[in-house]
Amino acid sequence: MTKIGVLALQGAFIEHETMLQKVGAEPVEVRLPDQLDDLDGLIIPGGESTTIGRLAVAYGLIEPLRQFAQRKPTWGTCAGMIFLAKDIGIDRQPILGMMDIAVNRNAFGRQIDSFETDLNIPVIGDPPFHAVFIRAPVVTEVGEGVDVLARLNDGRIVGVQQGHWLATAFHPELTHDDRLHRHFLSLVSRDKS
Numbered sequence: 001m002t003k004i005g006v007l008a009l010q011g012a013f014i015e016h017e018t019m020l021q022k023v024g025a026e027p028v029e030v031r032l033p034d035q036l037d038d039l040d041g042l043i044i045p046g047g048e049s050t051t052i053g054r055l056a057v058a059y060g061l062i063e064p065l066r067q068f069a070q071r072k073p074t075w076g077t078c079a080g081m082i083f084l085a086k087d088i089g090i091d092r093q094p095i096l097g098m099m100d101i102a103v104n105r106n107a108f109g110r111q112i113d114s115f116e117t118d119l120n121i122p123v124i125g126d127p128p129f130h131a132v133f134i135r136a137p138v139v140t141e142v143g144e145g146v147d148v149l150a151r152l153n154d155g156r157i158v159g160v161q162q163g164h165w166l167a168t169a170f171h172p173e174l175t176h177d178d179r180l181h182r183h184f185l186s187l188v189s190r191d192k193s
Contacts, residue, residue, distance in 0.1 A: 002188055005030040005039040007065075009055040011047020011079060015067065015173035019181045033064035041188040042068060046078030046134065046171050046191075049105065053094035062094055069098050073164040073187040081167040082137050099165050100143030107138035107156075119150045119170075121159060124179040131158070131170035138169055164191050 004020050006013045008029035017027035019042075030036060042065075044052070056062050068074070068163030069084070076084040076099075083095050087102035108115070114135060118128035129150075139157035142148060150168070158169040164187050172180040 001026045002040045002185060002192075003028055003038060004185075004188070005036060005042040007023040007031075007042065007044045007052070007061075007080075009047075009059070009061075010051050011045040012171060012173055013043075013045045013047075013076075016043050016045050016077075016170075016181075018143065019173050019178055023178050023181050023185060025181075025185060030061075031045030031059060033060055036064055039068070039177045040192060041073040041074065041075070042186065043184070044074065044083050045173070046080060049079035049082040049088075049095075050093050052079055056083075057094050062096070066096050066098065069165065071097060071119045073166070073184065073191050074098070075126070075166040075168075077125045077168050077173065078134065078136055078171055081139075081169055084165060084167050085139075086143075087141070088162075099147055099160070099162050099167055099169065101139050101160055101162075102141035104133050105137050108133060108136055117152065119152070121150045123149055123161075124183050129172070129177055129179065130175055131168075131172070132174045133158075133170045136169045138158050139167075161187075 002025045018025040058097045085103040146162045
């Protein structure tokens with residue numbers, strides 16, 4: 001069975017685990033570096049990106065996570081997108097800095113400004129994906145080799161892929177739609193072959 005790690009320091013990791021079980025993968029909670037061993041991929045969930053970064057430093061995870069993401073498919077949702085980005089506009093927050101994207105953290109305002117909307121995501125097909133945005137980031141720049149997967153109606157970028165890295169500004173794990181988790185598993189399968 002495909003084993004997918006879920007960074008379980010803070011945030012919506014249990015919901016990702018439930019979705020992974022639904023699509024036939026074995027979720028593994030990751031809190032320490034040795035828990036990355038033997039995983040086929042990793043999800044960095046939503047939560048609070050500053051807290052995730054600080055806890056990753058405290059548990060000695062930053063460099064092991066970077067090394068893992070260099071080799072294996074890694075998906076960041078919401079705060080996880082921030083954690084994967086190379087440019088988040090500030091220097092004082094620990095990040096992995098893997099994906100060639102610039103991100104505006106908390107681009108939509110406070111918790112009260114959270115919203116839901118339908119997104120066209122061609123890589124997963126029809127119908128549109130009902131996306132949940134909670135204090136979400138937005139991608140402001142993409143580098144070479146980064147594919148834009150999803151945009152809001154106003155053109156702002158909320159889903160990207162660069163090789164085996166995937167990042168979404170929204171929370172697919174808070175819906176009943178498993179198509180993005182299946183897409184991530186397809187990246188894992190492609191990487192394994």
